[in-house]
Amino acid sequence: MKSRTTREPLILVAVAIGLLVASGSVRAHHGATNVYDMSKAVELKGTITKFEWTNPHNQIYFDVKDDKGNVAHWIGATEPPQVMLERGWTRRSLKEGDQVTVYIFAAKNGATVGNVQRIVLADGRELTTFGAPRGGAATPPAR
């Protein structure tokens, strides 16, 4: 039997590979590495102003206030609804007034737009833009 210390690096490597594969699939359609800084997600605390559940990409509008009270209007995109349903989202996942922390791959040119990586709601629930939903079984097929 392998010791725990021997196995841990292997598990870490497996997790890293898994994340790379997952991130590859999430960026598969709009893998715009020259437009968005995909190397790191920016953390933004803000308030949802609108959530559009729509083709060709969902659009999440949110306001971020800085220390001086200036408000920046941000827009984040996700994959379209049929993909986000697979990942545990619905059109009611976000609503106006929700206090959120958004992790976003922002535009390289400094515009306040980007591709959303994940969103943490005030109650701690987390919406990821890739992979299976956390903390529950997938939604059963709707016919």
Place this chain on the structure above:
Amino acid sequence: MRNRLAVLVALCLGVITFSLVLRAQTPAPAAALAAQGPSAPSKPADLSGDWAPDGRRGGIGQSLSISDNGGRMRGKEIDIPYQPWAREKTLSERTSTGPEPSFGSTTDPQVLYCEPPGVPHIYLWPIKTKFIQTPEAVYILHEYGPFYRIVWLNSKHPDDPDPQWWGHSIGWYENGDTLVVDTIGFNDKTWLDQMGHPHTEQLHLTERYKRLDANSLELQMVIDDPGAYTKPWNAQRYFTLSKTGFLRYQQICSVRENQRFEDNLAKPALTPVK
């Protein structure tokens, strides 16, 4: 003597095993995968289920090139045998997605005009696929459009098919686990994939849909277009069973919705900041 015989047998077994392993890892030549017409009658393959692109095996990708799924080597892929004009045409296109997207100023006719993506381009969209199997035909339903294709079983192509978006498809089953779809009669208005690979009306597409296990479906394709490529080449896609079911949400190409995305997200991201 007995020992030498045992060694000889072991060596032979080793060589056979090694060659089988090599064979399993090497993609079959395109010609071998191309449709040769139905052989022995076969029972229908079980293709039931709601099939989503398999993110663990390439996902939807950007390019049909097996060596360049992400589209970073456009025009230089080692597995696409371009004719010179086809390479130039590919490089002249502005893609809507991929490593260097032009978003709304793309030349992709599917995005620019909301025209049908055709096949195999449909499989580079994040949508699900479903097969309705009858004795007469297999209906392939796509969550995008929504579009559908009819694959006629026990049938032949027309002698002079009218060139159309989805071509004319006939099909048959092989080995009890594979649906072979043979399509000709395409128009030349679609791209083969997101990276702008062109085709002509001479395109002859062979698709082999094979259920690998309860949750996995493999699609092996041969793109045979002597008008654009110097020889047939292979492409592939993999699917996994969907958790949410087919067509719970319709992927529609709407000029109005595309424009809204362009105005709100694409243009700000592409506009140089002063």
